[in-house]
Amino acid sequence: MRSPSVRLPCNGACIILKIGGSLLTDRDHARRMNHERAAAYVRAIAGSWSALSGRLILVLGGGSFGHNVVQCHGLQHGVIGSDLLDRQMLTLSLLEMKVEVSRQLRAAQVPCFPFHTSSLLTTRGGVIASRHLDSVLAALHEGILPVFTGDVVFDHEIGFVLFSSDRVPEMFLGRLDIARVVVLTDVPGVMDESGRLIECVKSDNWRDAWSATSVSAKADVTGGMRSKFEAVLEAARLGIECLITDGTDPEEGIRAVLQARPRGTLVQFAQPVESAAALGSPPGSGTARVGEPVA
Ligand SMILES: Nc1ncnc2c1ncn2[C@@H]1O[C@H](COP(=O)(O)OP(=O)(O)OP(=O)(O)O)[C@@H](O)[C@H]1O
Numbered sequence: 001m002r003s004p005s006v007r008l009p010c011n012g013a014c015i016i017l018k019i020g021g022s023l024l025t026d027r028d029h030a031r032r033m034n035h036e037r038a039a040a041y042v043r044a045i046a047g048s049w050s051a052l053s054g055r056l057i058l059v060l061g062g063g064s065f066g067h068n069v070v071q072c073h074g075l076q077h078g079v080i081g082s083d084l085l086d087r088q089m090l091t092l093s094l095l096e097m098k099v100e101v102s103r104q105l106r107a108a109q110v111p112c113f114p115f116h117t118s119s120l121l122t123t124r125g126g127v128i129a130s131r132h133l134d135s136v137l138a139a140l141h142e143g144i145l146p147v148f149t150g151d152v153v154f155d156h157e158i159g160f161v162l163f164s165s166d167r168v169p170e171m172f173l174g175r176l177d178i179a180r181v182v183v184l185t186d187v188p189g190v191m192d193e194s195g196r197l198i199e200c201v202k203s204d205n206w207r208d209a210w211s212a213t214s215v216s217a218k219a220d221v222t223g224g225m226r227s228k229f230e231a232v233l234e235a236a237r238l239g240i241e242c243l244i245t246d247g248t249d250p251e252e253g254i255r256a257v258l259q260a261r262p263r264g265t266l267v268q269f270a271q272p273v274e275s276a277a278a279l280g281s282p283p284g285s286g287t288a289r290v291g292e293p294v295a
């Protein structure tokens with residue numbers, strides 16, 4: 001990575017929080033919010049805002065504003081020149097979600113700003129090729145909460161790729177001083193083959209944990225726990241503490257952001273490990289390849 005990491009001047013290292021679309025939406029119905037849960041998350045963020053201002057980046061999982069729309073418009077895979085009329089559809093749908101959550105945050109006195117991932121990134125064969133993060137850093141500097149979703153991102157080789165919300169933290173690796181990545185979803189964390197929670201993932205057991213992960217039981221185009229875990233590994237392998245945990249209760253979910261040892265699966269490596277890409281998930285499944293040259 002060419003650009004040096006930025007340590008935010010006032011409030012120290014950042015926390016990136018992804019709230020799963022499995023929590024914020026009704027995955028059984030296209031483009032339907034779970035209004036009650038979204039409102040409870042807004043209240044919980046507002047309640048802890050004095051501790052989070054200037055150091056939190058919020059990522060909204062697309063849920064039924066994402067997976068269903070991608071399926072409906074055939075946006076799973078990029079082909080140069082294809083889908084030109086439909087390419088905007090995921091971005092528009094996720095914008096609806098960002099607008100709704102951003103309005104609620106404003107009403108709760110939390111200053112936030114919605115960003116389009118596709119406006120800040122390009123990829124080449126699914127790997128980040130350029131990123132323009134100055135506006136996000138400026139927002140954090142002013143104490144504004146940047147709000148992201150996944151997106152359809154322009155790709156130099158294949159027209160576009162589906163860049164899942166699980167991959168959004170990857171945008172900031174090497175550019176921000178990140179204390180923790182917290183990923184909230186509808187299960188207690190990464191479960192092993194017998195359905196038991198794997199509490200700690202370290203350099204000696206991460207391959208076993210990876211083997212236990214698979215796709216989502218619901219309508220899904222971004223790879224469920226498998227790609228979530230792979231995305232988290234990319235941050236963890238740089239030494240960042242990462243947590244995958246249950247966000248069904250929003251108060252608990254926001255506590256997980258600030259607590260010293262929250263419940264769930266903690267992924268933390270004492271020294272760098274190789275990329276999960278080496279394990280061979282199909283391209284576009286969410287596997288990140290950090291460390292390749294990016295602007
Ligand atoms: N080993 C595993 N441990 C836990 N969950 C797993 C595992 N393997 C697969 N899963 C599935 O992954 C799902 C979580 O990922 P999913 O993509 O459905 O939710 P999300 O990422 O929170 O939502 P969204 O993709 O809309 O943001 C679980 O509900 C479960 O069905």
Ligand SMILES: [Mg+2]
Pocket residue numbers: 061216222223224225228
């Ligand atoms: Mg998912």
